[in-house]
Amino acid sequence: MKYWTRIIGVGLMTVTLATAAHAAVGLQTIREFTLPVKPLDVALSPDGRLTFVLADNGTILVYAVDSGLKDTITVGPGIDRIAVADEGHTLVLTNSKTKQVRQVAVAFQAMIDIADSPFKGKKDAPIVLAVFSDFQCPHCGRIAPVLEQVLEHNPETVKIVFKNFPLNMHKLAMPAAQAAMAAHNQGKFWEFHNQIFATPNLAPDSFTKIATGLGLDMARFEADMKAPATQNKIMADMRNASAAEVNGTPSIFVNGWLYRGQRTPEAMQQVVDQEVTKLAATKKK
Template sequence: MRLRHLVSLLILLIFPILPSQGHAKVEWSIYRTLNLDAQPLDVAVSVNGRWIFVLTEQSDILIFLDGNLEDRIKVGNHIDQIEVGPREELLLLKSRQNKTIQVLALEFIKDINIIESPFKGPVDAPVVIAIFSDFQCEYCKALLPLLDQVADLYPDKIKIVFKNFPLKMHKLASKAAIAALAANSYDLFWQYHDRLFDSQGQLSDQKFLDIAAQLGINQKDFEREMGNPQILSIIQKDLQDGQKAGVRSVPSVFINGRMLKERSLKGFQTVIDKELNKKESAH
């Protein structure tokens, strides 16, 4: 098959295709230029095009995100080809000399913006758990008891931050997010948050007002706050933050920027303890 492709390419080079009567053309422009400090040997690009990996003659793999150099990894000088795996966090390192393929697991640390986001726990907690969630998502609701367990285990060590990521398939998710942030202006976000999830199957415009009334919020004041354009701005920012962090589904949990892969008590403990140990080692 490879030989056939090479032969086809040679034919095209020797007998170039004549332009059609319609004078079809391809418009092009240089999308991005990466400045390197060594000659490139191979390049691999993630499916979404955001991550670019460059293998250099100095046996470094340069890791670019959206055109910016994020990090570099030193590999053996026997590595002569690289390829992105089925998931962008897997990189295949190929060596023709050693006749090997190594699977390199990458862990991307995301910078999650938590300014203006509701949180509970110490302001200066060493571990920040950011959760992208949707009030109509049953899996997000199922995560709550586990989060309570984690909070009980690390009362002074973690801060839990709520990030809105309402899915388009959930018709009332955006309105629920607006209502919860309106309650946040009365310092009642988490109480409202809990009642929204408790009423997940009965959400409606009236239910949003009823929950506010149960928490002692004046209806007219609450409706006025729901119309605050700053709330929509916060939700839009949360959505953008989630997209930048690679959120594809909810709930998505990040612990100090690391996406949590195992949503279990053990999974939380493993990552939290690792982060706490890093903090202690740094002092």
């Protein structure tokens, strides 16, 4: 038997009461799911993008607003209440019978498209550190040498992939991304990348100065900056960021898992080591 649950929106109109009056209430179906199991409880992420359905078989079905069933999480028997916080990254699970409450972190592996993106390290390295970055973001400039240290410590297993995510608040972020991708076409992305972050006060003519200093073919550089292919690549990165729920820079993914730890070489090394162990265990199976 299939069970269904309906998520509804309630619209309220406030009126000033001089005499007896009625508040208007309207109900409108936002979305509806047909479930393969009996639901015990339902919770919505604060941003409304995810619906968590606690089922009677010890699992949580996670539905995305735009793609249906996203994942199934096993929580075990006895859980009969669920609450959601932190944009869907934290669940509070309650077992009424045992009077226990458990808070758990939730992470979803994102699909990061690294095809044709600038990278450092071995092409076939098993651990990919993909960073969504903005060239006018000071935090992005500070994370770059940290990632470099991680790569130097793991030359056989790690590669760094750069993904463009220029923020609207930074007026030169998009031109900087276009310039860097134009330099990428001439094999000078990382040199250009480093010099942009080393420039304290970016100006519209900064990119031409950097390109000239690197000895780039300037006619090709200027044409590539304006080329539709360059803009298309940047927009593809931004669509990928949206699908991965990136909302700020820098955002770092380790083999598709959003990194939430401290931005230090030591902290990131721990995650790399965990990923190496996980991959080794997978190979043994």
